Amino acid sequence: MASARQVNIAVIGAGGVGKCFLSQLEQLAARRASPKLVLTYICSSKKALYNTDHLAIDLDNVTSTLAASTAAPLPLPKLVEFLSSSGSKTVLVDNTSSEDIAAAYPKFLGQGISIVTPNKKAFSGSFKLWQDIFSAAEQSGAKVYHESSVGAGLPVISTLKDLVDTGDEVTKIEGVFSGTMSFLFNSFAPTSGSGGQWSAEVKKAKELGYTEPDPRDDLNGLDVARKLTILARLAGLEIESPTSFPVQSLIPKELESVASGDEFLEKLPAFDAQMEETKAAAEKEGKVVRFVGSIDVAAKQVKVGLEKFDLAHPIAALKGSDNIISFYTKRYGSNPLIIQGAGAGGDVTAMGVTSDLLKVLSQIS
Ligand SMILES: NC(=O)C1=CN([C@@H]2O[C@H](COP(=O)(O)OP(=O)(O)OC[C@H]3O[C@@H](n4cnc5c(N)ncnc54)[C@H](OP(=O)(O)O)[C@@H]3O)[C@@H](O)[C@H]2O)C=CC1
Ligand SMILES: N[C@@H](CC=O)C(=O)O
Numbered sequence: 001m002a003s004a005r006q007v008n009i010a011v012i013g014a015g016g017v018g019k020c021f022l023s024q025l026e027q028l029a030a031r032r033a034s035p036k037l038v039l040t041y042i043c044s045s046k047k048a049l050y051n052t053d054h055l056a057i058d059l060d061n062v063t064s065t066l067a068a069s070t071a072a073p074l075p076l077p078k079l080v081e082f083l084s085s086s087g088s089k090t091v092l093v094d095n096t097s098s099e100d101i102a103a104a105y106p107k108f109l110g111q112g113i114s115i116v117t118p119n120k121k122a123f124s125g126s127f128k129l130w131q132d133i134f135s136a137a138e139q140s141g142a143k144v145y146h147e148s149s150v151g152a153g154l155p156v157i158s159t160l161k162d163l164v165d166t167g168d169e170v171t172k173i174e175g176v177f178s179g180t181m182s183f184l185f186n187s188f189a190p191t192s193g194s195g196g197q198w199s200a201e202v203k204k205a206k207e208l209g210y211t212e213p214d215p216r217d218d219l220n221g222l223d224v225a226r227k228l229t230i231l232a233r234l235a236g237l238e239i240e241s242p243t244s245f246p247v248q249s250l251i252p253k254e255l256e257s258v259a260s261g262d263e264f265l266e267k268l269p270a271f272d273a274q275m276e277e278t279k280a281a282a283e284k285e286g287k288v289v290r291f292v293g294s295i296d297v298a299a300k301q302v303k304v305g306l307e308k309f310d311l312a313h314p315i316a317a318l319k320g321s322d323n324i325i326s327f328y329t330k331r332y333g334s335n336p337l338i339i340q341g342a343g344a345g346g347d348v349t350a351m352g353v354t355s356d357l358l359k360v361l362s363q364i365s
């Protein structure tokens with residue numbers, strides 16, 4: 001039976017980020033008496049756990065229980081019906097990178113179901129989808145938060161919204177926006193020492209949980225382009241899509257049409273020489289190469305690609321999967337507001353999702 005002080009949680013996706021989120025949710029539910037947080041639905045791409053009476057699913061060992069389930073996920077229209085029939089406020093947590101789920105956000109929001117997600121697809125899809133999402137939320141009063149869609153758990157989106165909402169004028173946003181690309185270049189082309197083999201570092205980045213489910217989505221520059229699309233829109237630019245501005249891909253031409261991410265990783269070592277050449281060209285100038293992005297708000301220009309940096313530059317000196325994002329604004333003048341720290345990884349990404357959930361709870365319960 002639904003109680004006013006209960007909020008139902010539905011989770012789609014229990015991979016690298018999803019598992020960490022579930023563990024943070026378990027701790028949160030144990031710590032918070034009110035509202036009571038009740039997991040009523042969880043699914044991966046093939047399996048689901050739920051019952052028709054919306055009874056609580058035990059969070060203890062939930063990923064093993066899900067793996068053993070014989071039930072299939074509900075089709076999205078049925079899931080909207082199921083969640084909106086519970087009689088309790090509900091938050092959907094989308095921990096996938098699915099475009100289909102992203103495209104259904106207006107339906108969930110329209111039925112009063114709030115959404116928190118690290119999935120970039122909805123907010124970097126067509127400008128119409130962006131408008132539909134926020135107008136559906138405004139109409140129903142449901143909330144939508146996506147902090148981890150840029151810079152993982154780093155407070156990038158909340159900071160940009162605060163700058164804009166308080167009337168500052170954002171003129172430029174630039175930096176390193178990909179945990180994978182940061183890790184790859186920091187280890188392949190370090191400021192001291194010789195660095196690793198490009199293809200081996202790509203495999204490592206995948207094993208560490210930094211890459212997208214398909215690492216080609218990182219290497220083709222689109223993951224960064226999606227993040228810049230989101231930030232540019234929040235800064236007031238009507239960017240139509242992540243492919244509507246220049247984006248440099250690091251996928252070798254010969255591998256552009258391979259069938260799967262696994263086949264791509266298998267074939268990549270044969271093309272290591274291409275990246276070695278890029279690295280050597282920068283070294284000749286006493287520099288290192290890094291993958292960066294920028295948004296020039298006044299000129300309405302967005303770009304993504306490789307640039308060379310002096311060894312002493314803060315971008316050259318990044319470590320691990322760190323992102324560094326600089327906001328140039330009228331108030332901050334020539335010294336930008338800078339955010340730096342891990343930009344990928346399950347726990348830090350889930351932290352952004354869990355903190356978004358807390359924001360939603362403070363507004364709906
Ligand atoms: N990893 C990171 O550091 C960061 C990730 N993100 C974003 O977080 C999201 C998740 O990333 P990550 O956890 O690394 O990815 P994973 O590939 O590890 O996990 C994805 C999960 O989503 C499930 N899934 C995929 N499609 C569907 C679908 N249509 N219906 C139901 N479940 C589905 C998968 O199911 P199955 O297990 O059956 O395949 C899997 O459980 C992505 O959007 C990513 O961009 C954002 C910031 C940082
Ligand atoms: N694959 C992404 C994950 C976070 O958005 C990255 O490497 O930055």
Ligand code: NA
Pocket residue numbers: 147148149150151152153154155156157352
């Ligand atoms: Na973030």
